Amino acid sequence: MHRVWAEIDTAAVRHNLGAIRQRVGDTRVMGVLKANAYGHGAVEMAKLLTGEGIDAIGVGDSGEALELRDAGITTPILIVGGIIPGEMPRVVANDIEVNLHTVQMAEDLNAEAGKQNRTVRVHLKVDTGMGRLGMQPFEAVPFLHNLRRLRNLELVGLCTHFSLPYERNPAFTTRQIEHFNLAVEVAERLGYDNLILHSSSSLAVFGRDDAYFNMVRTGIGLWGLLPGDLQGWESKLKPALQLKSRILFLKDVPEGTPIGYSRTYYTPAPTRIATIPIGYNDGYRTSLSNRAEVLVRGVRCPVVGRVSMDYTTIDVGIVPDAEVGDEITLFGRDGDGRITLDEIAHWADAIPYEILCGLGRRVARVYM
Numbered sequence: 001m002h003r004v005w006a007e008i009d010t011a012a013v014r015h016n017l018g019a020i021r022q023r024v025g026d027t028r029v030m031g032v033l034k035a036n037a038y039g040h041g042a043v044e045m046a047k048l049l050t051g052e053g054i055d056a057i058g059v060g061d062s063g064e065a066l067e068l069r070d071a072g073i074t075t076p077i078l079i080v081g082g083i084i085p086g087e088m089p090r091v092v093a094n095d096i097e098v099n100l101h102t103v104q105m106a107e108d109l110n111a112e113a114g115k116q117n118r119t120v121r122v123h124l125k126v127d128t129g130m131g132r133l134g135m136q137p138f139e140a141v142p143f144l145h146n147l148r149r150l151r152n153l154e155l156v157g158l159c160t161h162f163s164l165p166y167e168r169n170p171a172f173t174t175r176q177i178e179h180f181n182l183a184v185e186v187a188e189r190l191g192y193d194n195l196i197l198h199s200s201s202s203l204a205v206f207g208r209d210d211a212y213f214n215m216v217r218t219g220i221g222l223w224g225l226l227p228g229d230l231q232g233w234e235s236k237l238k239p240a241l242q243l244k245s246r247i248l249f250l251k252d253v254p255e256g257t258p259i260g261y262s263r264t265y266y267t268p269a270p271t272r273i274a275t276i277p278i279g280y281n282d283g284y285r286t287s288l289s290n291r292a293e294v295l296v297r298g299v300r301c302p303v304v305g306r307v308s309m310d311y312t313t314i315d316v317g318i319v320p321d322a323e324v325g326d327e328i329t330l331f332g333r334d335g336d337g338r339i340t341l342d343e344i345a346h347w348a349d350a351i352p353y354e355i356l357c358g359l360g361r362r363v364a365r366v367y368m
């Protein structure tokens, strides 16, 4: 009944969580569900993961956090990046945890929490080499010293983020870990105990076992779409999402037929062109034009002509029995055929994360 849909295998997500737990042992696991759970549907994935006893949830901003609270999710939720002052009232009111990066931010959040007569659970974010958010390890010393004055903030965690890819420079990640350890030592010496310490995202979960501390933050690993070659760990995960559409229109065309906007493709021989109702509005990018392949009845067929907002054209000349209504796999499996997310990302000149996060609103999410 759908024109374009993402088929999401919930058993695969459970399997991947199991593989992550097997890898990290007793370490707590945060499921990172920002960007609509990387296109998988944040509310559905939060319900699934909380049902599996996930320890915490990570989101990108207060809107994403509230969506989950409104859906009845009571698990601790952390905004894994930063917040702007305008987000503070709703963060405080809805029991959302945040990272602190500056003294000013701590003061402002404390004032808002005081106004609402509440306490906010906060994590201190330390920049150990990512260069994006967080304070330098040496700044953490006076900061932590003064934090006790802010009576409406409760420090519950300390975190950092790796820039990776560690395969190319493991020493850099090692240095990040060392710098993070300095901040951890300071916190402990100042009497902060039982802190949640977290640094590893999925690549580090599978690539380094010396950086788990007592919680890992994993997104892409839960979806089974770990990029790279991690000594076979990636093959233990199961991709959870497949992108599908169906043939809306078919026509036989002679040699020399122009296809699509700007006539970027002319058929080199008589063939059959199928039009499928997925376009860049759905996240199937124009950079895939004349580059990508899709599966029709398990057979790879090329995308020809330019991808438009709502439609993509493919050459199905090598699948003579293709019919209107046939299911098309943009990525995922069909019979013996398989198109991986890495392939799509490569064709699109993007990273796999971008393709998932770019899936549009019109793409129906179908849970299996």
Ligand SMILES: Cc1ncc(COP(=O)(O)O)c(C=O)c1O
Residues within 6 Å of the ligand: 032, 080, 081, 161, 200, 201, 202, 203, 217, 218, 219, 220, 221
């Ligand atoms: C701070 C932070 N932690 C964890 C993650 C999860 O990363 P991954 O999806 O690679 O596991 C992200 C994602 O971008 C992040 O920004």
